[in-house]
Amino acid sequence: MQHRVDLQIDIEQFQNELFNELDLKTYAVIDGAQVSELQAKLSASKHSYVCLWSGELDSDLKQVAPYLVQLKRDSNFTLWLLENGWxxxxxxxxxxxxxxxxxxxxxxxxxxxxxxxxxxxxxRFYDPRIMKAFMRNIDGQQSQQLFQDIVAFRYENPLERELVSVKKISDELIFRQVAMN
Known part of the structure; x- marks a missing residue:
């Protein structure tokens, strides 16, 4: 007998967690290699976005490159990302x-x-599986460098139905698991 895990989440709760600090900008770092329709979705969106890789990329590399996207809470693109990316x-x-x-x-x-x-x-730090492992094994110097211009990193932990938020306060990483019911 097979068991299916329900991985659906409350999108409004997800948005509240991502956009809970009004003085901060919320970005997604999206792996183009995981999202075949990313180029079309970005082009159709009104979001600011930029490839993390530099230089002129041929069309094949553009398809698999990581992109940094500034999210807007209630935009169609953000809702699509939250609903489909989880x-x-x-x-x-x-x-x-x-x-x-x-x-x-x-x-x-x-x-x-x-x-x-x-x-x-x-x-590929933008893959949540890699980010999860990295954050659990990061040393003090690495965390100092990583959080230099960043307030928080968040990544999914879908089997536990939680969004993990990591902040650096003083010299300590603070992990907070937010249940996504």
Whole structure:
């Protein structure tokens, strides 16, 4: 017998959590490789967005690149993202006071990592599964760098039906699990 897990969430509750601090901007970092229709949705939206990768990208790379999008609480794009992205590992959320240009500049610093062997690898921090593991193992220097221009990172934990919010207060990371009933 198969059991199906209900992964539906309350969208209004989700919005309240993401947009609860009026002095902050809410961004999504969306993985184009996970969302086949992302380019069309971005083009049709009235949102500010920018690719995290730099330079001229061919059409294939544009399709799989990560995008930083400034969200608007009740827009069609935001509702589409919240309704369809949950439990599909499409994105993480970022809260910041900074402009999209400054947030992009900051987040670009984390697109690659260098292994102990000196190999440079792509670091897909915008995948909620990777962000979850990274946040649980981050050291003090890494958290200082990561939260330099960011107030909070949020990512899904769909099997527990929760949105995880991570903030840095003083030198401590504060994790808050918000039930998404």
């Amino acid at each position: 439990a599909n590992n499409w994105n993480i959320f970022v809260s910041a006071k900074s402009s999209i240009k400054m947030v992009r500049k900051h987040l670009r610093k984390f697109l690659t990592v260098v292994t102990d062997d000196g190999e440079t690898l792509i670091f």
